[in-house]
Amino acid sequence: MLIDGAGPALLPVPASDAARRRILVDALRPDDAPAAQDQAPEDLARPADLAPLGDDTALVVATSGSTGTPKGAMLSASALNASAVATEERLAGPGRWLLALPAHHIAGLQVVLRSLLAGAEPHVLDVSAGFDPLSLPGAVRSLEAAAGDRPLYTSLIPGQLRKVLNHSSASPAAALARFHTVLLGGAATEPELLDRAAAAGIHVVRTYGSSETAGGCVYDGVPLAGTEVEIDDDSRVWLGGPTVAAGYRNAPGHEAFSRPGWFRTEDAGSFADDGGLRILGRLDTAVSVGGLTIVPQVVEAALMAHPAISEAVVVGVPDARLGHRLAAAIVPAPSVSVPPPAELSSWVRERLGRHSEPATYDVMAELPVLANGKADRKEIERRVR
Known part of the structure; x- marks a missing residue:
């Protein structure tokens, strides 16, 4: 199982996008098999060498990006387990999860992994054609029927929460309010959206992290157990701790992992008066x-x-x-x-x-x-x- 280190390393890929699957497999092969023989797009050069997979490597997760060769974060079973355990500790313990994000991205993967740790399958929404807020009431009924006294959790991106709150029917927001916690990440969230969610009775926790840190590792500005945060003289955020990836599969020696156990982000940040992390924006934009x-x-x-x-x-x-x-x-x-x-x-x-x-x-x-x-x-x- 992924969180106990058994089995070979896996490369999550989108089920409905054959072209993207081929790109990811060619660039980030999770084993030593040769690259596919068909010609790759000219702007996607296959890596000359790949970083070796550690014995504990469980996942190679593609980083975000629309063009060029994606980088593959090598995540160990111990990193995934540390992230899932720290999340349970920060929330209300093991619960039942709704998967409303693509399962090949780190936020969706983490819903699956947290469900595995809790010993229960997640309820899966089909978001291949987009997120439909009207699917939430039925999903909540199914979750509540199976959850018993366990809390309900889900992860969303701000655009999904916005769709819920802007919907002409009040039922999606009422359904989301039945979750103990809605983790919200993937992009900056404007205060007005958070205020509207609170007014609707939706408990939102903002998350910060990336594929390179096994997903969110800072919740509402406060690091999860084991996670460390530093800000250097250039206002760049560094994240350290047990959830950090071992490096990039197709970029050995990348400077983002120049400090063992730490990941150099592309984000500018500062510490608020209460000590919480505040992200100011992307340095690379x-x-x-x-x-x-x-x-x-x-x-x-x-x-x-x-x-x-x-x-x-x-x-x-x-x-x-x-x-x-x-x-x-x-x-x-x-x-x-x-x-x-x-x-x-x-x-x-x-x-x-x-x-x-x-x-x-x-x-x-x-x-x-x-x-x-x-x-x-x-x-x-x-x-x-």
Whole structure:
């Protein structure tokens, strides 16, 4: 079993995407078998060498990304077990889980692993065609019938929670309120969404982590048992502890694992007054505008604090004078008129200063997303140029 180290290492792949499966198998082979003989896409070079799998390696999990060769985090059975046990300890003990995320991504995998640890299969929602909030009431009835006195848990991304709260029927939100805890991760969550969830009686715990840390390892800013957090002089977040991967299968010696037992993230962070971790944004998406470095997620949070904005993604696009300028893709809140650009710029300027104002605003019915539910920033850059 995965959490006790028995059996060979596994590579989770999407069941419904043959092209993606071939890419992952060719790049991240979880054994020493040769790569597939059919020609790989030209932009996906097979790795010249692969890092050896440890005796304890249980999973090789593809990191997120829409183009190029994905990196494969090598997770040991002990790392997976440490994550699942620490989660049970932080929550209310073993429970029954609803799987509402793709099972080949780390957040979905962790629902499966936590269920294994609890000795119960998760209730699985079919999200291959998208997440339907109306599937929640029936799922909760099934879970409650089987759970006995055990608590109910699930993991969602902010977009799913937003769909629940924006639904014309109140039944999805009422169903979600029956869960002891809804773990929410994968992207930044605006305070307004958390306030709406609390008002609906939904207990949300924000999680922070990645494939390289066996999923979320910091809950509501507080590390799980065994996890350590450091912030270096460049404001970069480092995560250490028993849940950290052994490295990348197809990138031996990668600098992200230059410190044994630690993972160097691409996130900027700080410690709040109460000592909790606060993520400011992604260092690898930072934009230089006229020589000033802007973290897009900070601007996005300011925009989503506006009552008329449901979602926002800010990207940098080339500019002849400044090098780059900020462009915002926004999704309006339901049944609300989109404010004029001048009003939105004034809103941002009052909170962050003139240098953080987007130069343009593109209104979209919905944001393009990657398979893992995160915003597809490259596609947004293409649309807003």
